[in-house]
Amino acid sequence: xxxxxxxxxxxxxxxxxxxxxxxxxxxxxxxxxxxxxxxxxxxxxxxxxxxxxxxxxxxxxxxxxxxxxxxxxxxxxxxxxxxxxxxxxxxxxxxxxxxxxxxxxxxxxxxxxxxxxxxxxxxxxxxxxxxxxxxxxxxxxxxxxxxxxxxxxxxxxxxxxxxxxxxxxxxxxxxxxxxxxxxxxxxxxxxxxxxxxxxxxxxxxxxxxxxxxxxxxxxxxxxxxxxxxxxx
Amino acid sequence: xxxxxxxxxxxxxxxxxxxxxxxxxxxxxxxxxxxxxxxxxxxxxxxxxxxxxxxxxxxxxxxxxxxxxxxxxxxxxxxxxxxxxxxxxxxxxxxxxxxxxxxxxxxxxxxxxxxxxxxxxxxxxxxxxxxxxxxxxxxxxxxxxxxxxxxxxxxxxxxxxxxxxxxxxxxxx
Numbered sequence: 001x002x003x004x005x006x007x008x009x010x011x012x013x014x015x016x017x018x019x020x021x022x023x024x025x026x027x028x029x030x031x032x033x034x035x036x037x038x039x040x041x042x043x044x045x046x047x048x049x050x051x052x053x054x055x056x057x058x059x060x061x062x063x064x065x066x067x068x069x070x071x072x073x074x075x076x077x078x079x080x081x082x083x084x085x086x087x088x089x090x091x092x093x094x095x096x097x098x099x100x101x102x103x104x105x106x107x108x109x110x111x112x113x114x115x116x117x118x119x120x121x122x123x124x125x126x127x128x129x130x131x132x133x134x135x136x137x138x139x140x141x142x143x144x145x146x147x148x149x150x151x152x153x154x155x156x157x158x159x160x161x162x163x164x165x166x167x168x169x170x171x172x173x174x175x176x177x178x179x180x181x182x183x184x185x186x187x188x189x190x191x192x193x194x195x196x197x198x199x200x201x202x203x204x205x206x207x208x209x210x211x212x213x214x215x216x217x218x219x220x221x222x223x224x225x226x227x228x229x230x231x232x
Numbered sequence: 233x234x235x236x237x238x239x240x241x242x243x244x245x246x247x248x249x250x251x252x253x254x255x256x257x258x259x260x261x262x263x264x265x266x267x268x269x270x271x272x273x274x275x276x277x278x279x280x281x282x283x284x285x286x287x288x289x290x291x292x293x294x295x296x297x298x299x300x301x302x303x304x305x306x307x308x309x310x311x312x313x314x315x316x317x318x319x320x321x322x323x324x325x326x327x328x329x330x331x332x333x334x335x336x337x338x339x340x341x342x343x344x345x346x347x348x349x350x351x352x353x354x355x356x357x358x359x360x361x362x363x364x365x366x367x368x369x370x371x372x373x374x375x376x377x378x379x380x381x382x383x384x385x386x387x388x389x390x391x392x393x394x395x396x397x398x399x400x401x402x403x404x405x
Binding site: 048052072105 | 249
């Protein structure tokens, strides 16, 4: 932990570094994949277009494209950022003087909860913007007025589950990887015992990372569509 | 322990606002940068392609309709041409019939006319020949009579005989 001397704000520098690394990787992938764009796509452009269409599909399955088109960029960036973040902690982790430096940024609840809260706040913002304050407020009394308290709880539950699901999955994966790595480093027998589960768990973690990125984007669009779309 | 700050709520006495800010800033900056450098151009290209395909389809549809129309037109023209050709042939045939008839009629008339002319000519010639012969006969008979009757018949008788002969010749005719 490091305290900024000017405002007294605490930073977890490991988080900051890993966020920057993830952002840099995503940016580089996207940047170099979209150089030399052609009407007849080749190579990486195909891949990027596939991602775009994939996110477009997610949005379209939740709301009308007229409403959802503006979330396209958000969706693609979220998907790639979270996926890359999830992958970062898989190959290795670096611990310096007992402090974990290299890990998935999404294995930190602060980061995931920040993303989740941002999404929920965005959904409220666009809900009010799209439907007006009156209709937005009226949605809390549907389908039955007495469900109002539940509706309020739902909002917080959504935020919590959205952030903690991602955090929990990735963090658990890294803990297990860390334990297996400890076992693998313990000796020749430990390595023999750990090698196979390690490979299996890494493969599974890649799967989990991809699935969690997809789920996060999917739920983002679901929550936003609940607020934005007229019928739901 | 490094687990301390990884567990929710374990940040203890300090809330790491810095992480929250960093996450937000990094994510938003990433999103804006990508929008400018990657997604924007890519979406542009995809939109362009979409437009291109749409316009190509429209063009194809249009040219299909146009060629269909032209085909119809050509077919009509062909049909017209065929009818016209038929008509022309028919007309020519009719015309031929008419001129044949005409030519035959003219030829027949001409032939008739020529035959009449020939008949007339023949009659003329015959008349001419007859009169010539008659004259010759008169002259000859005169000559003969003169020679035969030179001395025996008087001039009066002579004249009478001549006239008689002439009258006879006229009767013969």
